[in-house]
Amino acid sequence: MKRIGVFLCHCGTNIGGVVDIAKVAEEVAKLPNVVTVQENKYSCSEPGQESILKGIKEHNLDRVVIAACSPRMHENTFRGVLERAGLNPYLLEMVNVREHNSWVHANEPEKATQKSIDLIRKAVFKVAKLEPLQPSKIGITKKALVIGGGIAGIQAALDIADAGHQVILVEREATIGGKMAMLDKTFPTLDCSA
Amino acid sequence: MKLAYYPGCSLHSSSKGYSDSFVAVCKKLGIELEEIPDWVCCGASSAHSVSHLLSLALPAHTLVQAEKMGLDMVAPCAACYQRAKFAEYEMLNNPEMKAKIEQVIEMEYKGKSRVLSVLEVLSMIEEDKIKAAVTRPLTGVKVACYYGCVLVRPPHICNVDDPENPTKMDRIVALLGGEPVDWPYKTECCGASHIFTMKDACLKLGRDILQVAKDAGADIIAVACPLCHVNLDMRQTQINKKFGTSFNIPVVYITELMADAMGIDTSDMFRRHFVPVEIKRQA
Amino acid sequence: MSAAAQHPNITLYTLAQVEKVEGYIGNFEVTIRLKARYVDMKKCTGCGICETKCPTKVVSEFDQGLGKRPAIYKPFPQAVPNKPVIDAANCRKLKEGKCGVCAKVCPTGAINYEDQDQIITEKVGAIVMATGFDLIDWTKYYGEYGGGKYPDVITGLQFERLVNASGPTGGKIKRPSDGKVPETVVFIKCVSSRDDTKGKAYCSRACCMYTAKHAIQVKEKLPNCDVYVFYMDVRTPGKAYDEFFERAKKAGAKYIRGRVSKIYQQGDKYIVKGEDTLVGQNVQVEADLVVLANAMVPDRDAIKTAQIVGFSYDKDGFYTEAHPKLQPVETNTGGVFLAGCCQGPKDIPDTVAQASAAAAKVIMLLSKDELIANPMIAFVNTELCSGCGLCTKICPYRAITLETITERVHGHEIKRDVASVNSGLCQGCGACTAECRSGAINLKGFTNSQILAEVEAACR
Numbered sequence: 001m002k003r004i005g006v007f008l009c010h011c012g013t014n015i016g017g018v019v020d021i022a023k024v025a026e027e028v029a030k031l032p033n034v035v036t037v038q039e040n041k042y043s044c045s046e047p048g049q050e051s052i053l054k055g056i057k058e059h060n061l062d063r064v065v066i067a068a069c070s071p072r073m074h075e076n077t078f079r080g081v082l083e084r085a086g087l088n089p090y091l092l093e094m095v096n097v098r099e100h101n102s103w104v105h106a107n108e109p110e111k112a113t114q115k116s117i118d119l120i121r122k123a124v125f126k127v128a129k130l131e132p133l134q135p136s137k138i139g140i141t142k143k144a145l146v147i148g149g150g151i152a153g154i155q156a157a158l159d160i161a162d163a164g165h166q167v168i169l170v171e172r173e174a175t176i177g178g179k180m181a182m183l184d185k186t187f188p189t190l191d192c193s194a
Numbered sequence: 195m196k197l198a199y200y201p202g203c204s205l206h207s208s209s210k211g212y213s214d215s216f217v218a219v220c221k222k223l224g225i226e227l228e229e230i231p232d233w234v235c236c237g238a239s240s241a242h243s244v245s246h247l248l249s250l251a252l253p254a255h256t257l258v259q260a261e262k263m264g265l266d267m268v269a270p271c272a273a274c275y276q277r278a279k280f281a282e283y284e285m286l287n288n289p290e291m292k293a294k295i296e297q298v299i300e301m302e303y304k305g306k307s308r309v310l311s312v313l314e315v316l317s318m319i320e321e322d323k324i325k326a327a328v329t330r331p332l333t334g335v336k337v338a339c340y341y342g343c344v345l346v347r348p349p350h351i352c353n354v355d356d357p358e359n360p361t362k363m364d365r366i367v368a369l370l371g372g373e374p375v376d377w378p379y380k381t382e383c384c385g386a387s388h389i390f391t392m393k394d395a396c397l398k399l400g401r402d403i404l405q406v407a408k409d410a411g412a413d414i415i416a417v418a419c420p421l422c423h424v425n426l427d428m429r430q431t432q433i434n435k436k437f438g439t440s441f442n443i444p445v446v447y448i449t450e451l452m453a454d455a456m457g458i459d460t461s462d463m464f465r466r467h468f469v470p471v472e473i474k475r476q477a
Numbered sequence: 478m479s480a481a482a483q484h485p486n487i488t489l490y491t492l493a494q495v496e497k498v499e500g501y502i503g504n505f506e507v508t509i510r511l512k513a514r515y516v517d518m519k520k521c522t523g524c525g526i527c528e529t530k531c532p533t534k535v536v537s538e539f540d541q542g543l544g545k546r547p548a549i550y551k552p553f554p555q556a557v558p559n560k561p562v563i564d565a566a567n568c569r570k571l572k573e574g575k576c577g578v579c580a581k582v583c584p585t586g587a588i589n590y591e592d593q594d595q596i597i598t599e600k601v602g603a604i605v606m607a608t609g610f611d612l613i614d615w616t617k618y619y620g621e622y623g624g625g626k627y628p629d630v631i632t633g634l635q636f637e638r639l640v641n642a643s644g645p646t647g648g649k650i651k652r653p654s655d656g657k658v659p660e661t662v663v664f665i666k667c668v669s670s671r672d673d674t675k676g677k678a679y680c681s682r683a684c685c686m687y688t689a690k691h692a693i694q695v696k697e698k699l700p701n702c703d704v705y706v707f708y709m710d711v712r713t714p715g716k717a718y719d720e721f722f723e724r725a726k727k728a729g730a731k732y733i734r735g736r737v738s739k740i741y742q743q744g745d746k747y748i749v750k751g752e753d754t755l756v757g758q759n760v761q762v763e764a765d766l767v768v769l770a771n772a773m774v775p776d777r778d779a780i781k782t783a784q785i786v787g788f789s790y791d792k793d794g795f796y797t798e799a800h801p802k803l804q805p806v807e808t809n810t811g812g813v814f815l816a817g818c819c820q821g822p823k824d825i826p827d828t829v830a831q832a833s834a835a836a837a838k839v840i841m842l843l844s845k846d847e848l849i850a851n852p853m854i855a856f857v858n859t860e861l862c863s864g865c866g867l868c869t870k871i872c873p874y875r876a877i878t879l880e881t882i883t884e885r886v887h888g889h890e891i892k893r894d895v896a897s898v899n900s901g902l903c904q905g906c907g908a909c910t911a912e913c914r915s916g917a918i919n920l921k922g923f924t925n926s927q928i929l930a931e932v933e934a935a936c937r
Contacts, residue, residue, distance in 0.1 A: 013715045014587060018480070020742060033798045036554055064865035090852065090922060118935065123542070128925040133852035138901050141504035141602040142843045147495055147782065152817025152832040153607030160605075160838030161486035165843045168599055169481060175556035177478050178609050182539065184641040185647075186825055187690045188721035359620025378625075378741025378748075409743065 002128045002194035005061040007052050009043035009068035011098055017039075020113040021175050024067075027117045031124045036058050044074045056085040063127045067095040067120050078169040093123040100191040140177065150178020152172060196226040197315065198260035198267045198307070203235050204420035209271070211463035212420060215449035216270050216312065222320050222327050229269070230259045232337060236467045238273035239387035242280075247291075251298040253278035254285060260300060261307035270312040272334045272345040272419030274384075276352055278307035278309040284349045311345060311354050312418050312449065313362040315430045324369045331371025331458035334476025337451070338412035339363035340403065343383045345410050357381065362417060363448050370455040370456040376396070377410035379403050385427040394436075400425050401433045404441045423447065444471040478557045491558060491726040494778075496596070498786045500877075501901035502812030503602045503848050513570070513592040515563035516549070520587035523559045525551070525580035527588070534565045535605055537645070541635040542646030542652055549579045554643055563588075578630045579797075590882070603812045603839040606796055607832065608782055610773040610818035613667055618675045622668070622740045622769070627679040628654040629747060630740060630767040639695050644928055650698055652766050655745070659765035661703040662695050663739050664730075666687045670772035670822075671709060677772040677793060683769035683824040685712045688723045691768060692730035703732040705762050707737050707751050733760060740767055773822040787874065788813050793823045809904065810874070814838050854903035855910065857896045861917035864894035868909035876902030877909060877918075 006028050010016030025037045036059045040048040043066060056064065064087070066078050071094040079089035098114045105112035142165055146157045149171030157169045170178070185192055197220075205213035220227050233256045242249035257278055260267035269275040285292040287302045296302055316324075317431060341360045347356040353405025358381065364374035382403055407415055417423050427445040434441055444467065454460045454473060464471040482489050485842055490511055497508035504512040531547035537551040546552075548568040551561050552927040569576035569786065570590055580588040601818055616625030623630055629652045631639075642648035651658055667682050669676025685708070692704045706725075711721045711732070726732060735752035744749075754761045775794040776782075781799045783790045789797045796819045799807040806814050816832035823831070842848070854870075859882060869877045880897040883890060896909075896918060 007782075033531075044649065047711045059791075074511055093740045119499075121723070121937065122934040124933040125930040126927050129924070129930045130922065135591070135852045136900055137847045138501075138503050138850055140843060140845060141505070142604060143601045144603045144839050144843065145507055145599065145601040146497075146605040146607055147786075148607035148609055148817070148819070149481070149489070149491070150607060150609045150817065150820075151837055152609065153605065153829045154478060154607045155829050155832035155835040156607060156816045156839070157487050157898055158484065159833050160839050160843075161484045163840040163844075165486065165840065166485045167484075168507075168601065169487055169489045170493045170495055171489070172494050173552065174492050174562040175558070176481060176489065176491060176800070177553075177555075177557065179479065179634070181553060181555070182541070182641070183642075184636075184638050184694070185690065187619045188715075188717040189684045190693075356620050359624050378739060379625075381740075406741075 002054065002063050003035045003059065003061050004031075004033045004065060004124055004127055005052075005055050005059055006037045006065045006124065007030075007043060007055065007068065008032055008039045008120075009048070009066065009097075009104075010039065010041050011069060012042065015068070015098050015102045018099060018109050018112050019116045020109065023113055024116045024120065028120050028124070031121055033063075033128055034124060039152065043068050044077055049077070052078070052081050053085050055081070056087060061085075062087065062091065063121045063130065064092045064121060064127050065095060065127050066092065067097045067116065067123070068100040070096045070100075073151040091127070091128040091130050091135040093130065095119045095123045142166065143168065148178070149173075149176030151180040153178070195224070195318070196265055196400075197310065198263050198265040199215055199227040199229045200233050200256055200260070200267050200269040200274060200278065202233070202269060202271040203269050204273075209224070209420035209447070211466050212270060212423070212447040215453040215458070215460070219449050219452045219456065220315075222453075222456050222458065223321075223323060225273060225315065227268070228263065230256055230263070232259050232325045236269075236271075236274040238277050242277070246309055247294060249277060249297065250281045250284050250291065251295050252281075252318050252426055254281040254295045255299045255301070255305060255469040257281060257307060257309060258303050261304060263335060264306075264326065266310055267307045268310045268312065268315050270418070271419060272311070272342055273449075274343040275309065275311045276347075279352050280307045280309075295306045299322065305374055311352070313345065314356050315359075316366055316390055316448075317362050324366070324452075326371055327456045330475070331372050332367070332373075332451065332455050332473065332475060335372040335473055336375050336378050336413045337367045337372045338407040338410060338415045339367060339380060339391065340407070340415050340417050340422060340426070340445075341380050342417065342419045343381060343386075346381060346420060347361065363418065366452065367416065370452060372451070372455075375407075375410045377406055377412065379406040382406075385421050386421040389429075391423060396425065397429065397433050397436050398409065401437050401439065404443055405434065405439070407443060407456055408441065412443065414451075414471075415443055417445060418425050418448050418449055430469050442469060444469050444473075446471055478555070479598065482557045489558070492562060495782065495785060498604070498874075500847065501874075501899065502650075502810075504901060505577075505601050505812065506899075507599045507601060507604075509597050510597060511595040511597060512637050513565070513594050515565070515589055515592045516561055517587040517589050518560055520585045521560045522585055522587075523551075523561075524539060524584065525561070526582050526584065528561055530578050532576065532578060532580045533567055533569060535564070540645045543631075543635055543638050562564060563590075564712075565863065587607050587693045601738050603814065603842050604786060605814045605816055605832075606782070606786065606788075606808075606819050607816040608776045608779050609818040609834075610822065611776055613669045613676060613772040613774045615676075615769060615771045618669055619769075621738060622665075622767075627740065627742060628749060629765065630769065633684065633691065633768060635693055640691070640698070642742070648698075651701075651768075652697060652701045657745070657765065659702055659704070661762065662766045662768065663737075663747075663748075663762055663764040664691060664704070664706040664768045664770065666706065666708045666770040668769040668771050668818075670767075670770075672772075674759060677774065679772075679793070679822065681770070681773045681822040682712075682827075683773070683822060686715070686721065686824060688768075688770050689730070692725045693728050695732065696728040700729075705749075705764075706730055706732045706922060707749075708734055709736065710730060715721035715777075715824075722931065737761070743844050755797045773818060775819060775921065779819060786810070786813060796817065804817045806831055806838055811904070812842065850900055851905060853905045853920065854900055855898045855905070855907070855918055858897045858917045858919070862895040863915050863917070865898070865914065866894075866896070867912045867914070868896050871908045871912040872903075873908065874904050876904070 533548035
């Protein structure tokens with residue numbers, strides 16, 4: 001049997017102002033393998049993360065569902081929480097009930113609440129099937145290529161080179177300098193550009 | 195090539211010379227024209243100021259007649275062309291409007307017939323064919339080609355030529371042996387329909403066009419729009435009087451110029467002009 | 478510029494183009510074509526005698542068509558490297574086999590007409606894209622401004638050359654057509670930018686400021702010259718920027734809010750017709766010189782280069798950042814970073830800031846000994862894989878190849894092809910899993926059974 005914890009984020013009023021979180025909690029608690037459902041005002045905040053960490057340990061969870069914002073925002077944050085709790089960080093499923101739900105359905109809270117429940121149910125079923133993943137390691141060639149020798153390329157090349165790394169600067173034309181070298185003076189200080 | 199011919203009101207009255215020359219030139223170049231029997235006024239320029247639907251339904255009615263004939267439709271008058279093109283565009287791109295228009299005209303447009311301007315038709319003819327038809331080349335005649343505003347605009351609908359620097363008429367003049375002059379007022383507005391309500395402003399617009407053409411060294415102005423013609427030809431005397439100028443620049447339809455170069459008798463066409471038409475060829 | 482050439486850690490290849498990029502973050506293999514220069518860089522001292530003796534004169538690209546250069550040339554006096562190159566397309570010796578003057582006058586025998594392109598490969602861990610911008614070819618879109626037929630209607634970059642001390646006029650502002658010093662200069666902003674009907678919908682960002690700079694420069698060099706600037710809006714957010722715009726106005730530039738509808742020649746003047754929308758009237762200026770602020774567009778090779786390196790670009794050809802706010806210098810391809818106008822129009826301060834940001838990302842990457850790779854990548858069940866190869870074609874990152882495996886079937890040893898995923902290249906997009914007909918390829922974290930569990934839940 002899997003032990004799944006579901007954490008519902010209010011995101012202030014971003015989610016909580018639209019979705020009836022208490023109702024969602026009540027429905028989600030009935031799903032198979034769900035051993036705890038908890039709420040947080042801001043899951044990504046320091047106390048939010050601590051409470052998830054505590055929840056994982058207290059209930060001996062082995063799978064976590066977090067219903068909050070887009071995973072592009074905080075998936076890595078919450079993976080870190082799982083790791084700190086001793087879980088494989090890939091045993092996490094995030095449900096986007098903000099961008100995909102409360103923000104776009106702000107005027108229909110009942111439907112948004114139902115949609116939250118539906119989305120979380122999917123995640124609960126999926127998270128049960130997740131397997132621990134191990135990141136692989138790859139070596140690095142300590143050398144950079146900069147394509148284009150204008151002001152951008154020159155600046156990037158110099159900074160990387162100053163840090164002690166080898167840089168190959170490739171320029172199509174016969175000289176570096178790009179458009180910048182064509183300019184006379186440059187705003188707002190009117191100093192020369194070459 | 196056979197086309198359905200939509201003369202419109204102007205070409206049957208004030209600009210008869212445009213119609214006569216267009217028909218004669220087409221005959222000479224092997225384009226068969228069949229006048230649409232039941233054509234109606236395109237509504238320019240009053241209909242589109244009062245009712246969008248009416249302004250589309252009027253030319254749509256004529257376009258559907260052409261479609262029934264199984265032909266593309268040519269409208270030499272720039273206003274008829276533009277109004278018909280709007281109707282075609284709406285019916286091809288806006289299903290809701292198409293349904294409304296069809297309800298009004300009680301006919302269906304299948305989208306097969308295209309609306310063509312005189313410039314598009316003339317551009318379809320091979321250069322050699324036009325050159326071969328020329329018997330009296332316009333040697334040394336400097337022509338300012340005046341396209342006006344509606345023929346090439348708006349560009350996403352009337353995609354006839356470059357909207358800011360059209361050249362199709364210039365090309366024809368060159369094929370006739372004439373010298374198209376490069377001038378900047380090709381697409382300036384002549385005032386057209388505002389002449390009755392804002393006469394002073396329109397006369398100034400006409401004056402500017404004539405002045406710039408004259409400065410560019412033009413002997414003659416070629417047009418493809420009955421309203422442009424009226425404002426530059428008929429009102430040239432008024433312009434001279436108001437501004438103390440002494441313009442005496444003949445304003446002819448591009449097809450009249452073609453007819454003249456192709457040896458067609460143009461005396462009756464030119465008789466209808468206010469500024470006497472004299473085409474001074476160089477020996 | 479010279480700092481970059483002299484830096485012991487920088488290898489500079491000019492006249493060079495990247496032709497192929499293989500590999501993945503931390504482990505790219507890059508093929509670079511070094512074009513023939515026809516001048517031996519080791520022997521050449523950069524003395525410049527060859528340039529003075531070359532009988533050919535062609536239009537100078539560096540001077541934006543306003544000046545001439547010989548066929549053996551340095552693009553400009555401070556060029557880096559400061560050694561000439563032969564323009565093969567215009568060199569008489571290389572085209573017709575005659576001439577050879579530069580070889581005769583060269584005191585060190587550095588000219589080599591037999592020079593060939595070279596192909597080299599380099600291994601790198603990170604790539605910074607800094608391919609820059611071009612100005613849009615406004616002549617195609619603006620027939621009403623003459624479409625390029627008036628020599629004195631020029632671009633902002635051409636004006637830079639006119640006003641530059643090392644430019645074709647030695648820094649004197651003169652008309653390209655007749656060398657006359659202008660009495661009236663008109664600047665027009667937003668020509669083909671902020672104009673989605675005929676140019677580009679976006680704002681080119683640098684033009685408001687460089688036009689103000691040009692106006693100041695005209696007033697400094699020609700105090701009696703009238704300067705008019707036609708604008709739609711003045712956009713000068715930036716440190717000391719709005720003050721700079723005020724300075725242009727104080728210097729005497731007359732700003733007119735409105736578009737220019739037409740430019741045409743009358744005598745030796747250009748009539749600029751426009752509208753002053755603040756007073757609601759048509760205005761007409763008789764100008765000697767008209768300078769257009771054109772839209773910045775990506776470099777002419779930008780799309781080709783993006784395809785070679787393997788990352789995405791937007792509808793205008795600008796390179797797409799991984800996230801507009803949180804990952805502005807990264808691309809969606811690991812190890813490839815963006816700097817400058819290749820990502821979008823920007824001015825010099827922003828370009829420098831972004832370049833340093835990209836450099837910081839590269840330094841961060843290169844200072845690690847090994848890289849933790851995202852484990853949510855595709856994997857192949859070789860028992861199910863039929864070796865059809867559909868996944869190799871659909872993969873946008875070229876991460877899947879077919880490899881031959883040997884198996885024992887009923888006591889016989891057989892060889893067959895199966896798909897193989899390069900874990901460094903795979904970005905976990907999942908395109909292959911949808912393409913695979915036998916269900917042999919799966920994405921970790923999004924396997925078919927995991928997704929079907931979601932479907933089952935959704936259908937409840």
